[in-house]
Amino acid sequence: MTPIELYPHAASAAWSDTGPRASSVSLRGVTRRLGQAQALADIDLDIAAGEFVALVGPSGCGKSTLLRVIAGVEDIDAGEVRIAGAPASDVPAKARDLAMVFQSYALYPHLTVFRNLALPLEVRRLERAEVEARVAQAAGMLDIAYLLNRRPGLLSGGQRQRVALARALVRAAPLYLLDEPLSSLDARQRAELRGEIARLHRTLGATFLYATHDLGEALAMADRVAVMRDGRIEQMATPDTLRHAPANAFVADFIGQQASSLAAAMQEARAGKLQ
Amino acid sequence: MSMPALARMLPRRRISLGQVLIYVIAIVIGLVMLTPFLWMLSASLKLNRDVFTFPIQWIPAEPRWQNYVDIWTKIPLALFVWNTAKITIAVTILQLLTSSFAAYAFAKLRFPGRDALFLGYIATIAMPWQVYMVPQFLLMRELGLHNTHMALILLQAFTAFGVFLMRQFYQSIPDELCEAARIDGMNEYQIWWRIMLPLSKPALSTLTIFTFVSTWNDFLGPLIYLTKTELKTIQIGLRMFISQYSAEYGLIMAASVVALIPVLVVFLALQRFFVEGIATSGLKG
Amino acid sequence: MRWLSAHITREGPGVDRNAPPRRGLALLADVVRREWWMLIQLNLLYILFALPLVTLPAAQIAASRVTALMLEDRPVYLWRDFWEAFRSRFWRASALGLVIVAALATGAYATAAFLQAAKASIVFALPLAIAFSTTLFALIAAAYAMTLLALRDRPLHVVLRLALLGALARPLPALAAFAVVALLWLLHVVFYPASLFMPAVLNFSFGTLAITFGVHQAAIRLLALDAGAASAAIGAGGSAQLRVQ
Numbered sequence A: 001m002t003p004i005e006l007y008p009h010a011a012s013a014a015w016s017d018t019g020p021r022a023s024s025v026s027l028r029g030v031t032r033r034l035g036q037a038q039a040l041a042d043i044d045l046d047i048a049a050g051e052f053v054a055l056v057g058p059s060g061c062g063k064s065t066l067l068r069v070i071a072g073v074e075d076i077d078a079g080e081v082r083i084a085g086a087p088a089s090d091v092p093a094k095a096r097d098l099a100m101v102f103q104s105y106a107l108y109p110h111l112t113v114f115r116n117l118a119l120p121l122e123v124r125r126l127e128r129a130e131v132e133a134r135v136a137q138a139a140g141m142l143d144i145a146y147l148l149n150r151r152p153g154l155l156s157g158g159q160r161q162r163v164a165l166a167r168a169l170v171r172a173a174p175l176y177l178l179d180e181p182l183s184s185l186d187a188r189q190r191a192e193l194r195g196e197i198a199r200l201h202r203t204l205g206a207t208f209l210y211a212t213h214d215l216g217e218a219l220a221m222a223d224r225v226a227v228m229r230d231g232r233i234e235q236m237a238t239p240d241t242l243r244h245a246p247a248n249a250f251v252a253d254f255i256g257q258q259a260s261s262l263a264a265a266m267q268e269a270r271a272g273k274l275q
Numbered sequence B: 001m002s003m004p005a006l007a008r009m010l011p012r013r014r015i016s017l018g019q020v021l022i023y024v025i026a027i028v029i030g031l032v033m034l035t036p037f038l039w040m041l042s043a044s045l046k047l048n049r050d051v052f053t054f055p056i057q058w059i060p061a062e063p064r065w066q067n068y069v070d071i072w073t074k075i076p077l078a079l080f081v082w083n084t085a086k087i088t089i090a091v092t093i094l095q096l097l098t099s100s101f102a103a104y105a106f107a108k109l110r111f112p113g114r115d116a117l118f119l120g121y122i123a124t125i126a127m128p129w130q131v132y133m134v135p136q137f138l139l140m141r142e143l144g145l146h147n148t149h150m151a152l153i154l155l156q157a158f159t160a161f162g163v164f165l166m167r168q169f170y171q172s173i174p175d176e177l178c179e180a181a182r183i184d185g186m187n188e189y190q191i192w193w194r195i196m197l198p199l200s201k202p203a204l205s206t207l208t209i210f211t212f213v214s215t216w217n218d219f220l221g222p223l224i225y226l227t228k229t230e231l232k233t234i235q236i237g238l239r240m241f242i243s244q245y246s247a248e249y250g251l252i253m254a255a256s257v258v259a260l261i262p263v264l265v266v267f268l269a270l271q272r273f274f275v276e277g278i279a280t281s282g283l284k285g
Numbered sequence C: 001m002r003w004l005s006a007h008i009t010r011e012g013p014g015v016d017r018n019a020p021p022r023r024g025l026a027l028l029a030d031v032v033r034r035e036w037w038m039l040i041q042l043n044l045l046y047i048l049f050a051l052p053l054v055t056l057p058a059a060q061i062a063a064s065r066v067t068a069l070m071l072e073d074r075p076v077y078l079w080r081d082f083w084e085a086f087r088s089r090f091w092r093a094s095a096l097g098l099v100i101v102a103a104l105a106t107g108a109y110a111t112a113a114f115l116q117a118a119k120a121s122i123v124f125a126l127p128l129a130i131a132f133s134t135t136l137f138a139l140i141a142a143a144y145a146m147t148l149l150a151l152r153d154r155p156l157h158v159v160l161r162l163a164l165l166g167a168l169a170r171p172l173p174a175l176a177a178f179a180v181v182a183l184l185w186l187l188h189v190v191f192y193p194a195s196l197f198m199p200a201v202l203n204f205s206f207g208t209l210a211i212t213f214g215v216h217q218a219a220i221r222l223l224a225l226d227a228g229a230a231s232a233a234i235g236a237g238g239s240a241q242l243r244v245q
Helices: A063-071 A113-123 A128-141 A157-170 A187-204 A215-221 A239-244 A249-257 A259-274 B003-009 B017-043 B066-074 B077-108 B114-126 B129-142 B149-155 B160-171 B175-183 B188-199 B201-216 B220-225 B234-241 B249-279 C002-009 C024-050 C056-071 C078-088 C090-120 C122-151 C156-169 C171-190 C197-236 C238-244
Strands: A025-034 A037-047 A052-056 A078-083 A099-101 A175-179 A207-212 A224-229 A232-237
Touching (some): A025 A063, A037 A232, A063 A078, A063 B175, A157 A187, A175 A187, A187 A207, A187 A215, A207 A215, A215 A239, A224 A239, A224 A249, A232 A249, A239 A249, B066 B077, B077 B114, B077 B160, B077 B201, B077 B234, B077 B249, B114 B160, B129 B149, B129 B220, B201 B249, C024 C197, C056 C122, C056 C197, C078 C090, C090 C122, C090 C156, C122 C171, C122 C197
Antiparallel strands (some): A025 A037
């Protein structure tokens, strides 16, 4: 069936033609208290443009707070946040030019998937044809075109996560923050989406910050891994360094505890390389 | 089908004596609550002299439908209905907007003194209106707003109760939804308009019911502020059936039935939406 | 009130990626189930825009377009799609409306006249039958014309030509759709005081949905036919392109 004529003037999307954009992130002495707890204690962190950095640690270690601070939805008590070299501590979230994927997906329940993806673009007053094209492209990349006219209430967890990723993707932002995006999915879906995220990072060339409690996931995907505990970064290094030269007993223990998940991840990575 | 067979097909549920008792009590209370309405309906079809006959004649021997014609001609009832509708609709819409707007700030924004401000605002619910209605009237008169509908509309455009209700509802909407919207580039007004309002249909319909019913049935407010006949609402307009020496009870009841219809319609329509709205609209697949 | 959070975050059953696209009545049921809220809004919008009466044809076109988008499972922006269709096709819709009203009025008048005559003499049964079926045909063609204009930006004469073709080729689904419309209004009349809400809430939008559903498939095929003819013309001579848009 020929679809009805929608946008006679629709130009093809010139969206990824602008080339990869990537922001560096740098934190100096960032501190955040939440009630009595010290959520972030004097964090120094430098992330290069285009890098894939994983934040890993037990739950409550502050990795979510760190992402929220960078996103601008959480205030800081002391220190400085710089995004792409510019001071961002006083920039509101909507002006920070980054995209975030939440653990709970945070899809707008009353809007169809299409509208969920289109909303960030509509707010930026993009042309209708451009919105259409970008949504179609993002939906294609994450294979959710068949979901576009459904509402989130109907979708399974994996489908929701794909939609959440796509909603971040349409923004074509230079910085992506992913807060435990896979934690509520089953093993098969995790493996699937892990590959998807890695592929997106390669395609977009943007900076990725990825929080997870799964060390295997972190080591398999990231260029560098930051191990966190009680609001501090215990060690930040490449996966190899981390495995062979843990900086202290906590990191060594943490790696030891997750040995099984690690082995699985390594196996998967090898399988990936063989393909 | 024989009774035992039927009984076997139904799921076996033991009905305890307590349950039966509760139902009986509930039905009795329900009937007692309904009685005045039934009496009103019955009286609205009677001649004035038959209204208070005893024992009560629930179904009039000769229903007097003429009452429903007379009410429109003896007093300017159509004008009263129009006045009431105007005030009620304006107040309801304004309350929905101001309540949800303020509630969004109290529930989802962080600013210094927020909780103290909220508590202070909510505390005004505890103050009965009768306490401050006279100074309020004097103030309105100074502003030259007495004997205008504007006075009633402005006074009721804001309500602490509505803010409270909406805030409770907004608090149950995950914060991450707002945060995602902020990161997506929306400002707070856009979040309120495009995310919060569509999601709060159930709460909005609840508030609509409350506001609509209370404004429509308001007696004291119009009584104080509106003295000209052409400004009156139904509830005070009905008093025109009561003269110095007699009262047209049959007509009063007929007009009351007419006055009740919009309230019933709003209530029934939104009641359904209130229940089903949760399950389907906005959150449907 | 944690139930709302729970309700929002609770996982759904998921959507089968490989489910075959729904067709026929299943598609219609699916659209009604998913879009009932928007259909109610569409009904209000329709009433609002049709209230000046002369705007009725344009409102009908706009509603047809919105329902067509729903049937094709495309993203719908109710206000924007409605207004765009209403504005961009206003004059053609109004002209089409005039043509349709004229045709139906003539047909109805002729039918009534022949009916009177037929009561007197059976000879007039034949012209009566012809007048009646012609009126019915005009009604079906009207449904096609409205839907065609809603679907594509085409000049009026093309729309009319295709509509007549469609009414000849596939009249029955449109007839069934009109039966649904008639049923909706019949229900309204039968349950009169209690059904007061029906026109306000659903009669117009659900009726339009039924009509669009009835003629949509055939209309798409007609348009393809027309496009095929046009591209053949382009192949033959140069500037025919202008005629298509």
